[in-house]
Every structure is written in C-alpha cells, then in structure tokens.
Amino acid sequence: MAATPGQRWPRFRWFVVAMLAAAAVLNYVDRQTLALMAGTIQGQLRISDVGYATLVNAFLAAYTIGGLISALIVDRLGARRSMVLFVGWWSLASALSGMAGNIWQLAATRFALGIAEAGGWIASPKLVQEWFPNRERALAIGIYSSAAHFGAALAPILVTTLLITVGWRATFVVTGAIGLTWLGVWQIIYRPHRIGPVDMLAMPEQRAGPAPAEWGAVLRTRGVWLIAIGNALTNPVWFFYLFWFPKYLTEERGLTVAEMGRLSWVVYASAGIGSVLGGMVSGALVRRGMRPARARVATMALVAVIAPIGAFNALAPAVWISLALGALVALVHTAWVTNQTALCVDLYPGRHIGKVMAVNGIIGGLATIVTTQLVGALVATMTYRPMFLVIAIAYPLGLLAAFLATTGRSMLDRETAT
Numbered sequence: 001m002a003a004t005p006g007q008r009w010p011r012f013r014w015f016v017v018a019m020l021a022a023a024a025v026l027n028y029v030d031r032q033t034l035a036l037m038a039g040t041i042q043g044q045l046r047i048s049d050v051g052y053a054t055l056v057n058a059f060l061a062a063y064t065i066g067g068l069i070s071a072l073i074v075d076r077l078g079a080r081r082s083m084v085l086f087v088g089w090w091s092l093a094s095a096l097s098g099m100a101g102n103i104w105q106l107a108a109t110r111f112a113l114g115i116a117e118a119g120g121w122i123a124s125p126k127l128v129q130e131w132f133p134n135r136e137r138a139l140a141i142g143i144y145s146s147a148a149h150f151g152a153a154l155a156p157i158l159v160t161t162l163l164i165t166v167g168w169r170a171t172f173v174v175t176g177a178i179g180l181t182w183l184g185v186w187q188i189i190y191r192p193h194r195i196g197p198v199d200m201l202a203m204p205e206q207r208a209g210p211a212p213a214e215w216g217a218v219l220r221t222r223g224v225w226l227i228a229i230g231n232a233l234t235n236p237v238w239f240f241y242l243f244w245f246p247k248y249l250t251e252e253r254g255l256t257v258a259e260m261g262r263l264s265w266v267v268y269a270s271a272g273i274g275s276v277l278g279g280m281v282s283g284a285l286v287r288r289g290m291r292p293a294r295a296r297v298a299t300m301a302l303v304a305v306i307a308p309i310g311a312f313n314a315l316a317p318a319v320w321i322s323l324a325l326g327a328l329v330a331l332v333h334t335a336w337v338t339n340q341t342a343l344c345v346d347l348y349p350g351r352h353i354g355k356v357m358a359v360n361g362i363i364g365g366l367a368t369i370v371t372t373q374l375v376g377a378l379v380a381t382m383t384y385r386p387m388f389l390v391i392a393i394a395y396p397l398g399l400l401a402a403f404l405a406t407t408g409r410s411m412l413d414r415e416t417a418t
Helices: 009-034 037-044 049-077 079-097 105-130 135-168 168-177 179-187 215-219 222-243 245-251 259-263 265-287 292-315 321-346 350-381 386-407 410-416
Strands: none
Touching: 009 037, 009 049, 009 079, 009 105, 009 135, 009 168, 009 179, 009 222, 037 049, 037 105, 037 168, 037 245, 049 079, 049 105, 049 168, 049 350, 079 105, 079 168, 079 179, 105 135, 105 321, 105 350, 135 168, 135 259, 135 265, 135 292, 135 321, 168 179, 179 245, 215 350, 222 245, 222 321, 222 350, 222 386, 245 259, 245 321, 265 292, 265 321, 292 321, 321 350, 321 386, 350 386
C-alpha cells in the first residue's frame, strides 16, 4: 500500500492542522461580530428582536445551503483549493457587513457569510482524513475545533474593544480583512512541489479526479441520517449560546457591553478546551484497543450525562453561576462535536466525507433555523429560560442516534471495510 501524505511528510500534517485552526479562529470571530454588537446595531438600524432573529436565520439558512454547495465544491476543487475560496469569500462578506444601511443589506451579507463559513467545516475533516492516521484524527479535529472556540473566546474582547474604539462598521471591516493574511500564508506554503519529493500521485488532490456523485448511496445509508439527527438535536444548543447568550447576559442579567465582553470569554474558552479534551479521551480509548467508532460514542455518552446540568440556568442563578453553567455546556458540547465529526470520518470512506458532512450540516442547520426563530419569539414575549431546559434532553437523545448509527451494515460501511 502506498504511503499516505502524512507518512511521507509527517511534520507538514501539523502545519495543515495549524492552518485549519487559524481558519477556524477567523471563522468564529467573523461569525460572532453581529451577536457581540447586536444592541448597538439594532439601535442604529432600528432592528427589533424578531428582526435580529431574522438576521441570525439569514446566516443559518445560508449555512445550511452552504453545506450542500461546499460538498460539490470540495469534490470538484479538492480540499486545499476549496479552503482558499471559502476563507476569501467569508472574509469579504464580513467586511461588507460594515457597509450595510438597513436590515436587508445586513441580512444579505450575513447570508453570504454563512454560505462560505459552512465550507470550512466540510473541507477541514477531509484534509484531516487525507493527512492523519486513524489514531490521531480525533485529536487533529479537536485541535482545529478548539481553535474555533478560542476564536469565540477572543471575539468578545476583540470585538467590544473595536466597537468602543472605532464603531461597529469599522469593526466588521477590520475582522474581515484579517482573513487575507491567512490566504497569503496558505497559498505560499501549502504548495505541492514545496512539501517534499516531487510525487504528484501521492498528493491528496492528485490521486483522483473529482469524486463521483453517488449521492444516492449516501442518502440510502441509515447511519448518515442518524448522525444528522443527533446533530439536529444538539446543534441548536450551541448556536443559542453563540448568538443569544451574550444578549441574555446584557438584557436579563444586567451586564453592560463592556462587562459582557470581559466575562463571557470564559464560556467560549471552555469550548476550546472541550474540543481538544474530547479528542484526547476518545483517542486514548482507541489506543487501549477500543474500535474508533465505539470510542467516539463512549465519549459522547459522558457528555450526555454531564450536559443536562446546564438546564439549571433556567432558574436564573447568580451571574457567575450562569457563566459557569454556560462554560460547562460549552466544554462538553464541543467534546461532543469533535467525536461526532470523527465518527463520520471513521465510518465512511474519504470520497463520501464531503457528502456525509453536507447532509449532517443541512439537517442540523434546518433544526437550528427553526429553534432560532422560536427563541426570537420567546424573547419578544416571554424569556430566554425555556431554551436552557432543552439541554436536559438534547444530548441523551443525540447519544441514542449516534449509537444506532454504529450498528448494522450499509453500502458505505461495507465500502469502508474493504
């Protein structure tokens, strides 16, 4: 069997994951800017809470569609070139958000942002599968996933500082422009003829042409749908903490924008720790002899036991307790996502990964759109508290779906084994 690129150039695979981590930081900083400046933007553009929910859903709708579009792009261009397109696209969309004059213009730029940001999460696991051996995949996914959440932790400090200093419009432009630096480094360093001996047949994007369509095989695979259902159950929890928790802290708990910026970072930093921790736990189980898919599900079971504790936020405890509970949910959620992504990589062959992740993203995105609109209606008429109760049931039900996804055989399962 021919050596994989990661075996031929073992050090370079860590550059790949480092760049994926940097892209993930940019992804979440650009994603968080609207949530962190929501109050100011709503005031200046006269946008209601229902209108804000519409803006969030513009992003989420595009993010959902983007999963399908991105899978086709990755199949056609390969993961390396696709990352150039996705990062450049979302950076430009973020910068253009600062030029919006009304809710519809802002919704258009957020829609464009969502289309491209989905692509990063389609191309990244494919790159990991190409460059990393099985025992290291969950750790690699955990590293770039954790970077995303450290980006979310950095965003409150960075964005609120820029907001106070230069205003919300310039903040969008500055955060969007940072992506150009990433593009330059990726293009200069990740070039096939500079990685090692000239052996184009060994390069991930050169071993084969565009992946065959074969959507029917993916859509007929029960496990693909079960993993997607698990994502649909848990994804809305994270997006609630991402898009609504900062508003909850300022509107219901009485924090100022500056205080929120100084304190809420702990929630997103915890998410970063959880991503790596989740990869380390399941990786340790694999090294002890457990089958990779079983190791992912075992780690997800631990999450399903811990995550319901976050429902106590519905009781509106002291602010520091609310932050601690939010940090706990963020930590275990990202451990869940790391292992859910690794489960897809473990169960299905490389040429199907983009399609599998697209189905996962579409189903999860649709569920998140529905719940986001419900949150907007609840906030306008009642309170944020009912969403905290969802945490008590989301992960146990998601665990059942993930476990069932690893049982039985399917066309794609047999293909992986051969």
